[in-house]
Amino acid sequence: MINHCCLTIKESNDGSTPSLTRKDCCHSHLVPFSRAFPTAFLIIFILQCTSLLSAAQAQKKITLEDIFIKGTFRQKYIDGQRPLKDGKSYASIITDSQTGLSKVVRSRYSDGEISGTLYSESDIEPKGISVTTDFSSDEKKVVLARDEESIYRYSTKAWYYVYDLLSRKTEAVSKRGKQQFPSFSPDGTKLAYVIDNNIFIKDLNSGKERQITQDGKWNNIINGWSDWVYEEEFSFAQAFFWSQDGKEIAYYKFNESQVPLISLPFYNDNSYPTQYTYKYPRAGEKNSEVSIHVYRLQDSSSTKMEIGGERDQYIPRIKWTSESGNLCILRLNRHQNKLDYLLANSRTGQSRTILTERDKYYIDIEKERLTFLSDGRRFINVSERDGFNHIYLYDISGKVLYQVTKGNWEVTEIYGINESKGTIYYQSTEINPQQRDVFEISINGTHKRRLSKSPGENSAQFNSDYSYYILQHSSFNQPLYISLHQQNGTLIRVLQDNSELTTRLKDFKVPDAEMFNLKTSEGISLNGFMVKPSGFNPTKKYPVLLYTYGGPGYQSTTDTYSTSTYLWMRMLAQNGYIIACVDNRGTGYRGADFKKTTYKQLGKYETIDQIETARWFAKQSYVDKKRIGIWGWSFGGYLSSLCAEKGDGIFAMAIAVAPVTTWRFYDTIYTERFLLAPQENPSGYDDNSPIQFAKDLKGKFLLVHGTADDNVHPQNSMAFSEALIDANIPFEQAYYPNKNHGIYGGNTSLHLFSKLTDFVLKNL
Numbered sequence: 228m229i230n231h232c233c234l235t236i237k238e239s240n241d242g243s244t245p246s247l248t249r250k251d252c253c254h255s256h257l258v259p260f261s262r263a264f265p266t267a268f269l270i271i272f273i274l275q276c277t278s279l280l281s282a283a284q285a286q287k288k289i290t291l292e293d294i295f296i297k298g299t300f301r302q303k304y305i306d307g308q309r310p311l312k313d314g315k316s317y318a319s320i321i322t323d324s325q326t327g328l329s330k331v332v333r334s335r336y337s338d339g340e341i342s343g344t345l346y347s348e349s350d351i352e353p354k355g356i357s358v359t360t361d362f363s364s365d366e367k368k369v370v371l372a373r374d375e376e377s378i379y380r381y382s383t384k385a386w387y388y389v390y391d392l393l394s395r396k397t398e399a400v401s402k403r404g405k406q407q408f409p410s411f412s413p414d415g416t417k418l419a420y421v422i423d424n425n426i427f428i429k430d431l432n433s434g435k436e437r438q439i440t441q442d443g444k445w446n447n448i449i450n451g452w453s454d455w456v457y458e459e460e461f462s463f464a465q466a467f468f469w470s471q472d473g474k475e476i477a478y479y480k481f482n483e484s485q486v487p488l489i490s491l492p493f494y495n496d497n498s499y500p501t502q503y504t505y506k507y508p509r510a511g512e513k514n515s516e517v518s519i520h521v522y523r524l525q526d527s528s529s530t531k532m533e534i535g536g537e538r539d540q541y542i543p544r545i546k547w548t549s550e551s552g553n554l555c556i557l558r559l560n561r562h563q564n565k566l567d568y569l570l571a572n573s574r575t576g577q578s579r580t581i582l583t584e585r586d587k588y589y590i591d592i593e594k595e596r597l598t599f600l601s602d603g604r605r606f607i608n609v610s611e612r613d614g615f616n617h618i619y620l621y622d623i624s625g626k627v628l629y630q631v632t633k634g635n636w637e638v639t640e641i642y643g644i645n646e647s648k649g650t651i652y653y654q655s656t657e658i659n660p661q662q663r664d665v666f667e668i669s670i671n672g673t674h675k676r677r678l679s680k681s682p683g684e685n686s687a688q689f690n691s692d693y694s695y696y697i698l699q700h701s702s703f704n705q706p707l708y709i710s711l712h713q714q715n716g717t718l719i720r721v722l723q724d725n726s727e728l729t730t731r732l733k734d735f736k737v738p739d740a741e742m743f744n745l746k747t748s749e750g751i752s753l754n755g756f757m758v759k760p761s762g763f764n765p766t767k768k769y770p771v772l773l774y775t776y777g778g779p780g781y782q783s784t785t786d787t788y789s790t791s792t793y794l795w796m797r798m799l800a801q802n803g804y805i806i807a808c809v810d811n812r813g814t815g816y817r818g819a820d821f822k823k824t825t826y827k828q829l830g831k832y833e834t835i836d837q838i839e840t841a842r843w844f845a846k847q848s849y850v851d852k853k854r855i856g857i858w859g860w861s862f863g864g865y866l867s868s869l870c871a872e873k874g875d876g877i878f879a880m881a882i883a884v885a886p887v888t889t890w891r892f893y894d895t896i897y898t899e900r901f902l903l904a905p906q907e908n909p910s911g912y913d914d915n916s917p918i919q920f921a922k923d924l925k926g927k928f929l930l931v932h933g934t935a936d937d938n939v940h941p942q943n944s945m946a947f948s949e950a951l952i953d954a955n956i957p958f959e960q961a962y963y964p965n966k967n968h969g970i971y972g973g974n975t976s977l978h979l980f981s982k983l984t985d986f987v988l989k990n991l
Contacts (some may be wrong), residue, residue, distance in 0.1 A: 267498060271324075285510075287735045288798075288801055288802075289737065289794065289801055291795070291798070295977045299583070300731065300732070303707070304723070305723060306321075307320035307360040308688065309362070310690045312364070313337055314691040316342060317336065317690065318568070319332060319334060320358055320360075322865070326557060327475070328347065328457070329358050330345075330347035330348060331344070332344050333345055336690055337719070338720060339722055345392060350390075351388075351397055353373070356373050356375065356397075359371055363411040365414070368389055369389070370387055370388070370411070371397070372385035372386070373386045373388065376707070379432075380938075381961075382407065382460055384405070384407045385406065387409045391683065391829070401429065402438075404420065404422045406422055407420060407422070408451070408452070419467060423445070425439075425441065425451075426439045426451040426467055428937055430673065430737065432473075439476070446488070447502070448481070450480050450481075451466050452465070452481075453479070454483050454506060455894075456508055457481070459938065461543045461544075461896065462593060466481075470547050471931070472551050474524055475573055477545055477547065477554050478519070478520055478522065479542070483506045483515040485516075486513055487509065488503070488506060489506075489507040490503065491770070494965060496696060507894065507940075509891065510899055510904060514819065514896075517540075517541070518532075519545055522574075530573065530574065530575070531576055532571045532577045532578060533571065533576050534558055534569065539898065541563070544595060545968045546597055546599065548827050549600065552573045553570060555569065555570055556568075556569040556571055556578065557569075557592075557595070559599075562589075564587070564589050564590060565586075567582070568582040569581070580624065588819075590611075591822075594609050594685040610708070614820060615636060616633045616639050616784065617637075619631060631672045632655070632670070632672065638655045639653075640653060640654040642654065642687055643689050644670070648693075650668070650670065650674075650693070651667065652665070652687065653668070654666075654685070654686060654909075656816050660817050662682055664678075664949065665678040665685050665687045665696075665698065678696070679700065679714075681702070681708075683786045683787060684702065684786060694713070695711065695712065695719075696711075698712055699712070701788035703756060703859040705729070706725035708721070727874060736761055737829075738760065741758075742756050743755055744758070745839075751836065752988060755821075755842065758800040758806040767849065769851060771850055772857070772987060773844075774806065774808045774864075775811070775863045775866045776859060777833045777859070778812075778813070780815035780822055782816050784809070792860075807840070809840045811830060811832065811835075811840075812825060813825035813833050825900070828914065829901050829902055830869055830916075830957050831914070831915050837866055838877060853879060855879060856880035856926075857881050858983070859883065861886065861939060863940075864883035864885055864886025865883070865917065868881065870924040872924045873922050875925070880926050880991045881928050882986060884979075885936055887943055889946065890916070892939075892942055920949045922956065924958070927989075930959070930960040930961075931960070931963070932944040933967055933968065934962055934963065934965060936967050936968045937967060948960060959986070
């Protein structure tokens with residue numbers, strides 16, 4: 228038997244040549260090598276061992292524990308960063324590394340230095356409540372949460388408290404039950420919130436609580452809170468809003484009594500699983516009937532707003548204008564290709580249409596950035612009316628005064644409008660569709676200036692008078708870099724450079740990503756990124772793992788620092804895999820035509836483009852064409868399943884995590900936006916359903932789902948599994964009990980990605 232040995236260099240006491248010893252790992256017996264070998268040989272041997280040790284250090288490998296447990300590659304942010312109303316300072320949260328206690332500090336824009344502490348976790352009673360920067364408008368109070376629990380994607384509920392920064396007293400908001408969406412009135416004297424589907428208001432001076440809706444009931448009537456599908460697809464959960472003068476509250480009422488129910492089992496220590504049942508409208512089914520109401524605090528009366536006679540429609544946004552008593556209501560038809568802007572009188576409820584947007588495909592409400600100017604006569608918004616998402620200035624009648632931005636690129640965010648100078652601050656893809664840059668421009672479309680200088684993803688936060696801004700920058704190969712600037716662009720101070728993480732990435736030799744572009748056989752140009760293995764040798768042949776999401780309007784190849792999923796793929800690159808991702812047709816930020824190509828036939832062109840990507844790689848001299856795999860999550864799981872079926876064997880392996888396998892199982896708003904209802908477009912639903920092509924699946928296949936997925940129901944994977952079994956197609960599957968669409972919590976992510984890693988190593 229040959230024992231493994233450990234080599235140790237031992238420093239001598241007198242500074243002479245160190246002695247090399249051999250430590251037998253099975254026994255603790257030390258044998259000086261200097262007794263057995265000549266000095267010259269010893270020196271050569273030492274040099275060789277030093278070289279080996281340096282090489283070992285240079286080959287430091289990323290582990291799953293680094294990514295999912297230790298947070299080795301986690302970026303540092305400025306927690307709770309919030310501009311303060313004085314325009315000269317901002318608030319943020321810092322945590323003491325010794326005590327673990329946090330405090331909210333005030334920092335100066337002029338130099339970035341901390342100028343004082345607003346309050347600390349140690350000031351709060353009861354203990355165990357985390358600090359926040361959710362201040363009232365006068366910045367004298369802050370709302371805090373205890374025992375917060377997640378509901379759906381954005382919604383939470385908790386026991387909330389109001390902490391007074393002057394008196395240093397903490398007061399519970401309500402004893403009736405956990406609250407949702409606590410919101411200060413504009414003058415900071417009142418707090419509105421939701422309990423059990425009803426809206427309440429508390430007077431913070433008197434402590435008096437009043438209930439302003441009475442009919443809220445689970446799975447029936449919701450006041451002030453979105454139903455499931457609005458929260459998921461229109462991206463808002465709080466559904467009540469204070470008027471600017473604090474005299475009224477506009478709120479949504481959802482009547483979901485006719486919406487079908489879905490039940491998810493929860494497996495626990497009881498003898499029988501429990502059931503979670505909620506309203507989920509699948510494609511073609513009934514939605515909630517939505518109405519908009521305004522409550523007046525002065526006389527405790529409510530008025531229902533006129534939104535037209537059609538009830539099978541959507542109200543994706545409401546927004547108070549700058550004029551008291553005027554509420555703007557956005558009304559979208561069920562086909563989502565006609566959007567009306569209604570201006571309603573909050574006292575009478577009467578409304579009139581001031582603007583109508585139409586699109587031959589669909590309107591992407593996620594891009595809406597409606598902002599009313601203080602003069603009450605104009606407003607700013609974005610539109611794809613010229614084929615790209617741009618800023619427009621309208622008068623209050625809905626007439627376009629100026630197209631503020633234009634070109635074959637997209638505005639992605641509006642940060643604010645300095646009305647005194649007539650300047651708009653925004654983010655766009657003008658430099659590169661895979662980058663984001665910050666610009667300023669005059670409200671009439673002149674004097675455009677780029678504020679960000681570094682390639683990658685840039686975003687900004689401005690102070691109240693736009694004289695300073697904090698710029699955040701990262702790229703695929705560079706962690707977050709946060710800097711403070713004067714309005715003219717002059718750098719004041721670097722607030723966070725993540726230098727330790729940058730050094731760590733170099734120490735681990737984390738492979739860099741490179742952007743690339745390919746053209747398909749149809750002449751379609753596709754953008755992507757590629758991560759080559761450590762020590763890449765172009766004369767060798769490597770396996771390729773493609774990552775895809777590919778859903779409508781989304782972009783996976785943005786030049787920004789990696790999330791944990793991307794770091795996992797870079798770990799695979801360290802171990803000899805080429806990792807690549809390409810944004811197929813249907814994805815965003817390249818204009819409406821590119822994005823809306825997939826209308827009425829989701830999955831068709833996306834799958835074609837991913838298969839063409841695999842064939843492009845198969846032609847590269849450094850790729851082993853027999854070892855190309857694909858994986859994805861959610862829409863990406865849907866695409867990876869289709870690719871395994873329609874790729875004619877080009878994929879040796881595929882992984883689908885939480886996939887949609889038939890759009891008939893998915894929700895109304897998302898699915899019908901792209902496919903219409905199943906009754907109107909049955910072939911659009913079935914021609915690209917993985918269930919329909921189970922018999923054609925080739926290669927090794929892994930199917931993963933959480934059993935408590937409220938978004939893409941586990942029924943999708945169950946139905947797909949049954950189809951594969953009926954077709955006698957071998958595959959592997961894994962189900963994560965009581966986990967939602969994200970499949971996380973505790974050791975879940977570590978376990979999941981260990982399984983994915985093993986599957987890749989075994990089958991690719």
